[in-house]
Amino acid sequence: MIVHRSPPGKPGVKNLFSESVYERGAMTVHALRVSVGDKAFFEILKTWVQEQRNATGTTEEFVELSERISGKQLDKLFDAWLYGTKKPTAPKPL
């Protein structure tokens, strides 16, 4: 068994445009920036836009890319910020 993890990645039709997708999405991006540092962070964004041009990107691919560039394991961070049902701990440099 592997359980596929989903929410704001999979908000469901009802919550597709809910606050959590926007507000929490933005907070997740900032948590990533604090965790990996500015240099890696902007490298990730730049690469993401280039690699995903003319294609659709998934959360999994974004996590993959962030890990590749930062050299840090980030699934726990994304899980907590995107899918967790509790308030995540404040981000700090990893």
Added chain:
Amino acid sequence: MAVAAAVVLAGCLASGRDDDRFHPGAAEIGDPYVPGAGNGGYDVDSYRLAVDYDPPSDRLSGRAVVTATATEPLSRFNLDLVGLDVSTVTVDGTRAEHRRDGDELVVTPGRGLARGSRFTVEVAYAGVPTARPDGQLGSGGFLHTDDGAIALGQPYSAATWFPVNDHPADKATYEIEVTVPDGLEALSNGVPGERTSTGGRTTWRWAERTPMASYLSTLVIGEYRVTSGTHAGKPIVTAVPERLAATGPEATSLARTAEIADFLAGRFGPYPFESYGGIVVTDPRVGYALETQSRPVYGPGFFRGGQPNPAVVTHELAHQWFGNSVAVARWRDIWLNEGFATYAEWLWEEHDGGRTAQRNFELQYAMTDWSRPTLDPGRGQMFGSAVYKRGALAVHALRRTVGDEAFFTILRTWTTERRGGNATTDDLVALAERVSGKSLRPLFDAWLSGRTAPALP
């Protein structure tokens, strides 16, 4: 004191005598992770199932022939069955009394069943099968879909479509016949048999002749593109919903089944079953992939990226050795399934030119929450990261401690000696000690149950 002792002794003698008399079999197997599941007093050898499913009405009618051996002298026994109406039950060809008690079918044969005797129960039943909702995992059980149905789910789902001793400790062989309207596909476990059509309905036949735990059975009915072939002299059957592109990530992932199974056979020993395969479903309620025997079922979430997903295929195929061929006897040991399947993903990633297993170990070690145990994680954490990730750490810690040669000998001996059976963590520790000649109990205790980070081996 003397009087009290005498009373206790008399009680023991009385229950000892009772044990040799015909008595009711237990209504559950006694696994605290799945209260009510499974039954006591017998061991099933085989299920022969013939079910007819009508998608427009969601109605299923079935006949189940269950052959079992009494392990106690039984005056009556239970099978697990969720919903559905039972019309007749026979035991060895003679009508038997039956009644329902929640998710139990209680069968009282005309005469008792002697310990050690083999008996055959035949149950005729029908109704609209139901799901078994489980908030944490998404729906399991029998799901009605827009083009058919999916019967799937861990730790149980079988009892939603046939009467069963629904616990992995009682493995059995299966012959499954599924009749559906012409034009629909009906997929299940094992080797495909003859397909026949009559009166607008088609009967699909499947046989899983290697012992299988009931939660590893599946039924998938709908509009599927079925690909059949042969690999290493065994049938390989994969299926993808017709609405998905033939060259999409689902089909291309399934197409790697044989290659990945061969890679794993090189590490774990010969592939343990008579057939290969895989089924992709699109129903969003299937928020998981499950290692259904010889033919895993993959939910839609794993392919949303548009890229093939060999990692999930590796995980579910690794379970064919770890979890299916060698199954748990109690769910407290589920790390024996998930820890090894997760470790297999690390082996595949290394083989595929990604991170080494050692690197994944280091990264995972650094981020593990050691307050959660891997062994006996509790019902709510059966599918938690302590079982999967910390379980994989324990596997790699064993490898580091005993060395590669002993490690892979342990894995191959495990899959050979325990093939087709059930095993516990204690069995693994004993085997690892025997093969390596080292005392390993403290290592397993620290990596599986310790509350703090173990020293790196």
